[in-house]
Amino acid sequence: MGFIQKIQQFMMGRNGFDSFTLFLFIISLGVSSANFFVWDYTASLILYGVQLLILGYAAFRVFSRSVHKRSAENRMFLKIFNGIKNFFVLQKNRIRDIKKYRYRKCKYCKATLRLKRRRGKHSVRCPKCRGEFKVNIIV
Numbered sequence: 450m451g452f453i454q455k456i457q458q459f460m461m462g463r464n465g466f467d468s469f470t471l472f473l474f475i476i477s478l479g480v481s482s483a484n485f486f487v488w489d490y491t492a493s494l495i496l497y498g499v500q501l502l503i504l505g506y507a508a509f510r511v512f513s514r515s516v517h518k519r520s521a522e523n524r525m526f527l528k529i530f531n532g533i534k535n536f537f538v539l540q541k542n543r544i545r546d547i548k549k550y551r552y553r554k555c556k557y558c559k560a561t562l563r564l565k566r567r568r569g570k571h572s573v574r575c576p577k578c579r580g581e582f583k584v585n586i587i588v
């Protein structure tokens with residue numbers, strides 16, 4: 450049996466590499482880089498410990514046989530991560546569209562709608578849930 454096949458057999462039924470693990474690796478790299486600028490011995494040692502803990506957890510996730518639990522963690526991570534990412538994308542779009550559009554949340558389904566910038570009170574129909582509600586665009 451070849452080396453690759455041995456690894457493949459070893460990894461069978463294990464979680465393997467996922468987005469959350471990648472994120473943990475990046476965070477541990479960040480901690481390691483930050484540690485480069487820390488001159489205090491004790492603080493540096495603590496940061497090193499934190500880095501090892503993160504790497505240990507990442508390794509545990511890769512080799513874990515509780516695939517269901519790990520993929521639930523990964524889903525939770527992606528939900529939070531995408532939520533944060535979408536928030537920043539929305540702020541970026543708000544600035545980009547500031548002259549032509551205004552962004553408002555649908556009262557019913559919480560979807561974010563991009564509305565033409567028309568001053569005053571308007572009735573809006575959400576294209577996602579068909580719910581109708583009033584918006585007031587002041588500026």
Ligand SMILES: [Zn+2]
Binds near residue numbers: 555557577580
């Ligand atoms: Zn809606």
